[in-house]
Amino acid sequence: MKINFLSPHKRLLIKIIPHHTESIYKLEISHLHLAIGAACTLLLSAALMMSHVGAVRAAEAKVQTLQRVDAQQRRQLADMSRQTQSMWKRLKLLQQNEKEIRSLSGIGAKKAAVHSAPAKAASTTAVSPASARSRPVAMVRGNASQPIWDAIAAWVTQDRAGGPVTFASESEQLVQLNAQLNQVWVDEALLRADAQAAADARVAASVAHQRYLDGIPSLWPTDGYVSSGFGYRTYPDVGFHPGLDIVNDYGAPVYATASGTVQEAGWDGGYGYKITIDHGNGFVTWYGHNSRLLVSAGQTVRKGQEIAEIGATGFATGPHCHYEILQWGTPIDPTPYL
Numbered sequence: 001m002k003i004n005f006l007s008p009h010k011r012l013l014i015k016i017i018p019h020h021t022e023s024i025y026k027l028e029i030s031h032l033h034l035a036i037g038a039a040c041t042l043l044l045s046a047a048l049m050m051s052h053v054g055a056v057r058a059a060e061a062k063v064q065t066l067q068r069v070d071a072q073q074r075r076q077l078a079d080m081s082r083q084t085q086s087m088w089k090r091l092k093l094l095q096q097n098e099k100e101i102r103s104l105s106g107i108g109a110k111k112a113a114v115h116s117a118p119a120k121a122a123s124t125t126a127v128s129p130a131s132a133r134s135r136p137v138a139m140v141r142g143n144a145s146q147p148i149w150d151a152i153a154a155w156v157t158q159d160r161a162g163g164p165v166t167f168a169s170e171s172e173q174l175v176q177l178n179a180q181l182n183q184v185w186v187d188e189a190l191l192r193a194d195a196q197a198a199a200d201a202r203v204a205a206s207v208a209h210q211r212y213l214d215g216i217p218s219l220w221p222t223d224g225y226v227s228s229g230f231g232y233r234t235y236p237d238v239g240f241h242p243g244l245d246i247v248n249d250y251g252a253p254v255y256a257t258a259s260g261t262v263q264e265a266g267w268d269g270g271y272g273y274k275i276t277i278d279h280g281n282g283f284v285t286w287y288g289h290n291s292r293l294l295v296s297a298g299q300t301v302r303k304g305q306e307i308a309e310i311g312a313t314g315f316a317t318g319p320h321c322h323y324e325i326l327q328w329g330t331p332i333d334p335t336p337y338l
Contacts, residue, residue, distance in 0.1 A: 080174050087181055094184055101195045214303045215279040217257035218337050221287055221323045222310060224248035230333040236317050242331035243286065243324035250319040254287055254308040256301045257323075257337075265296050271322060272314025275307055284329075288322035289313050 291311025
């Protein structure tokens with residue numbers, strides 16, 4: 001006969017005898033109920049085990065995700081650090097350009113003097129590293145206690161070991177620094193415009209000064225020696241001589257003693273072939289007794305340009321250049337101008 005251990009008729013008797021009592025508690029459990037309870041316990045344990053494994057795997061996936069995010073943030077921080085270094089190089093270039101512009105143009109000296117005094121006063125004020133870290137760039141604009149270059153350089157080169165460098169803080173500082181860089185570019189453009197205006201003004205003044213000098217008859221019209229000076233004379237005729245007679249070889253060059261416009265170029269009686277040049281500043285020069293004229297009326301000539309050749313045309317005793325200077329229509333002695 002085969003015995004079935006799961007038979008509901010087979011039971012397990014459990015007696016519970018409390019202390020100091022006459023009652024006895026009995027608990028009868030069949031083998032079938034025990035088997036069902038054991039099976040439920042195993043199923044529950046398996047379910048808990050599977051749930052735990054799933055939680056562990058989810059935690060591992062989350063850790064991997066966090067690691068990827070952390071790696072990405074590290075790369076972004078590295079990129080931001082490179083951008084900061086690039087901005088620092090741009091700042092150094094801007095600073096160098098500004099110094100060169102100021103030294104070449106000479107402008108902004110008063111501004112630099114105004115900044116230097118507040119900067120010296122600001123250097124005596126102690127600033128803690130924590131406060132410098134919390135507001136590194138806010139003091140750059142609108143605060144006369146420190147020049148813009150010193151403030152930006154102080155932020156870029158500050159010691160960051162005093163506080164943690166986070167993505168949020170670095171992003172905020174990078175945004176602020178970028179804004180300041182843009183403002184510096186604008187300021188540099190304005191400085192360049194001012195420098196260009198100052199340079200143009202100096203060039204215009206130099207050109208005007210050079211034109212003024214070029215318009216003064218200060219050269220010898222030809223080589224040679226003076227045979228007859230300015231003033232009264234008795235030879236070869238008696239009377240007032242309004243210029244200089246400068247003796248030179250026949251055909252020697254005659255030069256314009258100043259820049260100007262040729263008024264006349266042709267025959268003029270006793271002056272022979274004569275050239276008259278108006279220099280536009282009240283000075284007019286005459287060149288007489290030429291053998292050949294190289295310019296014509298209306299032509300612009302420059303100082304030192306050859307305009308004729310020495311001759312003895314008109315009333316002349318030999319080859320020479322009769323040279324006169326008229327100031328506002330009145331002949332003056334050319335000697336002080338030679």
